[in-house]
Every structure is written in C-alpha cells, then in structure tokens.
Amino acid sequence: AQTVTQSQPEMSVQEAETVTLSCTYDTSESDYYLFWYKQPPSRQMILVIRQEAYKQQNATENRFSVNFQKAAKSFSLKISDSQLGDAAMYFCAYRTGGTSYGKLTFGQGTILTVHP
Amino acid sequence: DAMVIQNPRYQVTQFGKPVTLSCSQTLNHNVMYWYQQKSSQAPKLLFHYYDKDFNNEADTPDNFQSRRPNTSFCFLDIRSPGLGDAAMYLCATSRVEGRGGNEQFFGPGTRLTVL
Numbered sequence A: 001a002q003t004v005t006q007s008q009p010e011m012s013v014q015e016a017e018t019v020t021l022s023c024t025y026d027t028s029e030s031d032y033y034l035f036w037y038k039q040p041p042s043r044q045m046i047l048v049i050r051q052e053a054y055k056q057q058n059a060t061e062n063r064f065s066v067n068f069q070k071a072a073k074s075f076s077l078k079i080s081d082s083q084l085g086d087a088a089m090y091f092c093a094y095r096t097g098g099t100s101y102g103k104l105t106f107g108q109g110t111i112l113t114v115h116p
Numbered sequence B: 001d002a003m004v005i006q007n008p009r010y011q012v013t014q015f016g017k018p019v020t021l022s023c024s025q026t027l028n029h030n031v032m033y034w035y036q037q038k039s040s041q042a043p044k045l046l047f048h049y050y051d052k053d054f055n056n057e058a059d060t061p062d063n064f065q066s067r068r069p070n071t072s073f074c075f076l077d078i079r080s081p082g083l084g085d086a087a088m089y090l091c092a093t094s095r096v097e098g099r100g101g102n103e104q105f106f107g108p109g110t111r112l113t114v115l
Helices: none
Strands: A003-005 A010-014 A019-021 A024-026 A032-039 A046-052 A064-069 A074-079 A088-096 A110-115 B004-007 B010-013 B019-025 B031-037 B044-050 B053-056 B064-067 B073-078 B087-094 B110-114
Touching (some): A032 A064, A074 A088, B019 B031, B019 B087, B044 B064, B073 B087
Parallel strands (some): B010 B110
Antiparallel strands (some): A064 A074, B004 B019, B019 B073, B031 B087, B064 B073
C-alpha cells in the first residue's frame, strides 16, 4: 500500500516571503500522480498543483512550484511571494496511474499560517 | 458555476439514529467519491462510484452505505452512527478521460456531530 508523509504539522511564513512544505511518499509503482491540495478553514479543498511521475520537469502554477525527486520519493511544494489568502491546510496526495481517476491517498496535512 | 454541493453543511444526529448526507454535482462527472475526514487528520476514502458501479474500500465499516440514483446525486447513509463517526464528510467528483492525472473536485463538506 502507498503511504504519504508530511512531516511538518505546522509552518508559518511572512507575507511576501517564500515557504516550502515537505512531502515524502512510499510506493513500488512507477506510474502515479502527485497532488497538492489546499483546504482553507471552513472552505472546500481545491487543487493547487499536480505532477505526473513520468515527467521529469517540475510542475509550476504561478507562485506555486514543486520539487519532485522521484528517486528520493520526495514532492515538496514551494510557495513564493506568500499572500494572506494562502493560509490553509495543505495536503499532499498520491494516486496510482494507469487510469484517469481513482483513490487519493493523503498525507496528514500541514497547517500554513501567513503573517502580515 | 459548475460545482459540487453538499447538504446539509452541518448535521447533528443521535447515537444510533440513521442519517443521510447528500451530494450533488453540476460537473457531469462519471466518478463520485465519499471521504471521511476526522479532526486534524487526512481525508480517508470510504467508497466511490464509477457511473453506477459501486467500489467499496476494504476497511470501510458496514455501517456506511451509499446510493447514486443518477449522475448528479450521491448519498451517504450511516445506518447506526456511533460517537466515532463524528467527522467531516467530503464528497468529490472527477471525470474519466484518457489516463490523465485528473483532479478531484471537492464539495465544502458536511460536518457530522453525533450526540
């Protein structure tokens, strides 16, 4: 079974600064997808960024980028120019490849606080 | 706007009293999921539907059932809620298209309290 580990229960960052959230995973599969989801307080979870395991290039979405280290099974999220609206719980998630849908296995989450 | 809607947002029930949570979607997605998220924990998949095909996770208790009468609606039934079933229940949907890493779209969740 796949497992996802987020070792930072809480992180904080000053507005406009950069923060990196860590995620490691364990799998014997070669085809899979990795995701970062954001869950603001009392609001719905939304996708921040995704990475396909067979793509070596790190995904980027505006201020959000990942550092995907397949051999090390590491998938960290970097948030640049942090904004107050980035404050949320962030979940790293894994999904088996081969199909376009399926179970997400989530990490325990990291609560990000953004200080003005 | 296309979205995933969950009703009610907050549900209070009594120990052992059956309860039904509702999810609807306007995205016309084939797949609908139910996750359980306990306080400060990761969401855990209970089951999902691919069209009308029901897929139960191996460790989902029998106390949890689901119905999907049509593409748009999916229900979570808890037959005899226990105190340990108090949690946020998240509904999500995704489309089936090729082999892409399609995202799951989540509803706002229903927070269930069991008294």
